[in-house]
Amino acid sequence: MTGGLSAEELGAYFALMEVGSLLQYAVDAHLRAEGDLSYVQFQILARLADAPEGRLRMTDLADGVVYSRSGLTYQAGLLEKRELITRSSSPDDERSVIVSVTDGGRALVARVLPGHVDDVRRLLFDPMADGDLAAISEVLGRIRRHMRSTPPRSAKPRAKNRRKG
Amino acid sequence: MTGGLSAEELGAYFALMEVGSLLQYAVDAHLRAEGDLSYVQFQILARLADAPEGRLRMTDLADGVVYSRSGLTYQAGLLEKRELITRSSSPDDERSVIVSVTDGGRALVARVLPGHVDDVRRLLFDPMADGDLAAISEVLGRIRRHMRSTPPRSAKPRAKNRRKG
DNA sequence: TATTGTTATACTCTATAACTATA
DNA sequence: TATAGTTATAGAGTATAACAATA
Numbered sequence: 001m002t003g004g005l006s007a008e009e010l011g012a013y014f015a016l017m018e019v020g021s022l023l024q025y026a027v028d029a030h031l032r033a034e035g036d037l038s039y040v041q042f043q044i045l046a047r048l049a050d051a052p053e054g055r056l057r058m059t060d061l062a063d064g065v066v067y068s069r070s071g072l073t074y075q076a077g078l079l080e081k082r083e084l085i086t087r088s089s090s091p092d093d094e095r096s097v098i099v100s101v102t103d104g105g106r107a108l109v110a111r112v113l114p115g116h117v118d119d120v121r122r123l124l125f126d127p128m129a130d131g132d133l134a135a136i137s138e139v140l141g142r143i144r145r146h147m148r149s150t151p152p153r154s155a156k157p158r159a160k161n162r163r164k165g
Numbered sequence: 166m167t168g169g170l171s172a173e174e175l176g177a178y179f180a181l182m183e184v185g186s187l188l189q190y191a192v193d194a195h196l197r198a199e200g201d202l203s204y205v206q207f208q209i210l211a212r213l214a215d216a217p218e219g220r221l222r223m224t225d226l227a228d229g230v231v232y233s234r235s236g237l238t239y240q241a242g243l244l245e246k247r248e249l250i251t252r253s254s255s256p257d258d259e260r261s262v263i264v265s266v267t268d269g270g271r272a273l274v275a276r277v278l279p280g281h282v283d284d285v286r287r288l289l290f291d292p293m294a295d296g297d298l299a300a301i302s303e304v305l306g307r308i309r310r311h312m313r314s315t316p317p318r319s320a321k322p323r324a325k326n327r328r329k330g
Numbered sequence: 331t332a333t334t335g336t337t338a339t340a341c342t343c344t345a346t347a348a349c350t351a352t353a
Numbered sequence: 354t355a356t357a358g359t360t361a362t363a364g365a366g367t368a369t370a371a372c373a374a375t376a
Contacts, residue, residue, distance in 0.1 A: 004282045005290075008302055013285050015305035020185025022312045038365085058335065071367055073336055095334040095375045117169045120178050125170075127311035132304045137173055139297045140180035146292035147187045203342090223358065236344055238359055260352045260357040333376075342367080353356075 019124075027119050035112040040065065041075060042112065045084060048101040049109045055100040057090065084108060184289075192284050200277040205230065206240060207277065210249060213266040214274045220265040222255065249273060 005013065028039040037045070043065050048054055062072045076099060079085045084105035090096035101109075125133070170178065193204040202210070208230050213219055227237045241264060244250045249270035255261035266274075290298070 004279065005286065008298060009286075009290055012298060012302040012305060013289060015302065015309050016181075016185060016289070017189065019305055019308050019312065020181060020189075022309075024182065024185075026312075040366090059333090068368055069335065070337080070369080074366075077336095093334080093376075097335065114169065121170065121174075123312055123315065124178060124181070124308060125174055127308050128304065133173060133177060135300045136304055137177040137180065139293065139301055140177060140184055143184050143289060143292050144180050144187075147184065147191075147288055150288065205343090224356090233345055234358065235346080235360080239343075242359095255357095258353075258357080262358065331376100334374085335372100336374105337370100337372075339369085339371105340367105341369105342365105344363105344365085346362085346364105347360100348362105349358105349360075351357085351359105353354100 023120070023123055026123055027116055030115055030119050031112055034115050035108050037108070037112065040067075041079060042109075042116070044072075044075060044079065045101060045105050045109050046113075048085065048099060049106055053100075054106070055098050058087075058097045058099060061099060079105070188285070188288055191288055192281055195280055195284050196277055199280050200273050202273070202277065205232075206244060207274075207281070209237075209240060209244065210266060210270050210274050211278075213250065213264060214271055218265075219271070220263050223252075223262045223264060226264060244270070 024039060031037045031039060031042045035042070044061060047061065047064055048056060058069070058072060058076070061076075062069055065072065067075075076085065076087060080087060082104075083102055086100050086102060087097050088100070090098050128136075189204060196202045196204060196207050200207070209226060212226065212229055213221060223234070223237060223241070226241075227234055230237065232240075241250065241252060245252060247269075248267055251265050251267060252262050253265070255263050293301070
């Protein structure tokens with residue numbers, strides 16, 4: 001069953017996938033309960049709240065949040081309906097759409113963030129010992145850079161679309 | 166924006182989530198291309214192929230694969246249609262259903278596994294240096310055990326259902 | 331022609347609740 | 354009553370392709 005991975009590698013792979021999955025499940029449940037937000041919606045709002053002047057172009061958002069463009073349009077529509085964001089066309093480039101967080105959007109992020117951070121601390125960081133954080137950060141950061149720079153084996157013409165279908 | 170997590174902690178959290186997400190995206194795409202299998206379906210088949218005599222009860226499968234029962238019934242229906250598994254009622258307990266991998270199911274797992282393992286090696290293990298694997302394994306294993314033993318803050322009556330809706 | 335974003339559409343997946351059958 | 358599994362249903366989310374508008 002291992003076919004080229006050692007038992008330890010296989011264990012690390014499964015552990016990584018399970019930790020990521022359980023963590024996402026936990027924070028997603030919290031975000032929905034506290035703010036009626038999916039994880040993706042929270043990511044969009046948090047990115048905007050963190051951006052200069054609280055605004056980003058749709059394309060920049062899609063690149064960061066890892067989405068198809070139509071998927072982002074769908075989510076933006078939901079957030080706009082709730083008046084958590086606004087959309088307006090860019091003065092620089094009439095094709096572009098600028099997404100901005102509203103005060104309500106910022107308030108919602110501020111409201112759910114403490115609990116969100118609690119979840120992450122409790123699940124992810126509490127079981128870590130001294131030195132674990134530095135070690136994990138270094139390796140995961142390296143892996144992330146590697147993944148970002150490694151094109152998929154069947155390189156797509158242009159890497160805008162992600163996620164499964 | 167950090168609200169209780171240090172910059173390094175926040176970075177580690179984001180890196181973990183992104184690595185898990187990118188890895189799952191990559192292996193999912195491969196499994197679909199090579200075997201028309203979703204990641205979940207592959208997990209079901211792989212678990213069965215790894216089980217004694219290639220069979221498990223539905224409940225045991227649901228516990229491992231992290232699913233609602235109806236979700237597992239749905240996926241099992243798809244796999245049964247493709248004759249990758251069979252279902253039969255248990256002689257021990259007439260309420261239970263025993264799921265078995267077929268030869269075709271085993272063959273499919275064998276066919277997609279090398280590429281799957283390649284993906285994992287290339288994306289996850291190639292960028293690791295000596296000692297990284299041991300360090301990561303130990304910490305992630307500890308976190309996983311911690312997560313499994315930590316009940317959700319709003320403990321559900323019985324922990325059979327997972328994932329978001 | 332290429333890029334940005336939207337729309338229409340179809341489909342996959344998931345959860346909830348009601349249900350059957352067995353223990 | 355509790356457990357195992359299925360079914361019906363309804364909804365969220367996603368991708369694809371066609372489209373309009375701008376560069």
